[in-house]
Amino acid sequence: MKRIALALSALTLGAAALGVPAVVSAWGNTGHRMVGMAAVRALPDELPAFLRTPGAAAEVGELSREPDRTKGGGQPHDRERDTAHFIDMDDDGHVLNGQGLSIDALPVLKSEYDAALAAAGIDVDDAGYLPYAIMDGYQQLVRDFATWRVLNAAEARESDPGKRAWYREDRLRREALILRDMGYLSHYVGDGSQPLHTSIHYNGWGSYPNPEGFTNSRQTHGSFEGAFVRRTVRLDAVEAAMPAPRLDGFDLRLRVPAYLKASLAETIPFYRLEKAGGFVETDARGGTFATARLAAGAAELRDLTVLAWRASAEVSIGWPAVKVAEVEAGTADPWLAMIGED
Numbered sequence: 001m002k003r004i005a006l007a008l009s010a011l012t013l014g015a016a017a018l019g020v021p022a023v024v025s026a027w028g029n030t031g032h033r034m035v036g037m038a039a040v041r042a043l044p045d046e047l048p049a050f051l052r053t054p055g056a057a058a059e060v061g062e063l064s065r066e067p068d069r070t071k072g073g074g075q076p077h078d079r080e081r082d083t084a085h086f087i088d089m090d091d092d093g094h095v096l097n098g099q100g101l102s103i104d105a106l107p108v109l110k111s112e113y114d115a116a117l118a119a120a121g122i123d124v125d126d127a128g129y130l131p132y133a134i135m136d137g138y139q140q141l142v143r144d145f146a147t148w149r150v151l152n153a154a155e156a157r158e159s160d161p162g163k164r165a166w167y168r169e170d171r172l173r174r175e176a177l178i179l180r181d182m183g184y185l186s187h188y189v190g191d192g193s194q195p196l197h198t199s200i201h202y203n204g205w206g207s208y209p210n211p212e213g214f215t216n217s218r219q220t221h222g223s224f225e226g227a228f229v230r231r232t233v234r235l236d237a238v239e240a241a242m243p244a245p246r247l248d249g250f251d252l253r254l255r256v257p258a259y260l261k262a263s264l265a266e267t268i269p270f271y272r273l274e275k276a277g278g279f280v281e282t283d284a285r286g287g288t289f290a291t292a293r294l295a296a297g298a299a300e301l302r303d304l305t306v307l308a309w310r311a312s313a314e315v316s317i318g319w320p321a322v323k324v325a326e327v328e329a330g331t332a333d334p335w336l337a338m339i340g341e342d
Helices: 002-018 028-041 054-063 077-085 110-119 130-157 161-193 220-232 235-241 252-264 267-275 284-312 324-329 335-339
Strands: none
Touching (some): 028 284, 077 130, 130 161, 130 252, 130 284, 130 324, 130 335, 161 252, 161 284, 161 335, 235 284
16 A cells, blocks of 8 residues: 555654654554543543443553554455555545545445446555544444443342343453443544544655645654653643544534544644744644643543443344343343344
């Protein structure tokens, strides 16, 4: 894949210059940890108590790095995962170029997205499919929370000791899965807050009209999101910069493109700041920019987590399916749905 190959080459060169290991990731380890930890630490009281602990925040922070740590598994593993970290849009919000899909007109299925790109002569490996990774992660979290709700309610009401013990064990398994799945969602949401993961200008401005004379250095991407963030950004500053929750009028297929377009809009400001020498430790402007983008990612993860929790109360889960609301109200027995009727 052209984008990933270029990023790997650039980061290897950049790391050699900085004397640090090469890492191909948005924000690097430090930034991804901050997004996950800040989001969890900001969750409101309506979320389950197991999530609102220092341990859960640390766990999600560590697991936020996992999609980068699993790279290099071979094919088809890498093909289906490496392109999930980005979507390269032109300055008008079209995938790669004017012939590509608009971010505001994404089809429902990724397979339809692939087909539309192919029809336009665009390779999905070059385009990326980050919006689908975020949407998929959110939907998985809704299912996780729905299962947890059922198990938690059933455990509290069950009078049979054997069944109650099983519900408890399965609830604990689900809590571990929720932390893992939140970590994965955190990673992709964090990727989406990094402007260079939303733009064709992802590592230097590239071979496009460049009237402002922006850099074409292949070290631009990696040096910003990795070592610079590690040296200049603090978790408490990210938390302080997080915008207020936006939880009304939620529509997943509108929310995700809007989020990615907001990041794309920061691409030119990034390059202007880079040209002005802002990304050095002695210039507060660079740290402020990075902090704001990490805070945007943390706030989006916080909001998606709350929205997933709320949505989980309205669905059915298990097989044969039971309604979460009925189990929580005590009007449905979920035993067969949870353990399996066979």
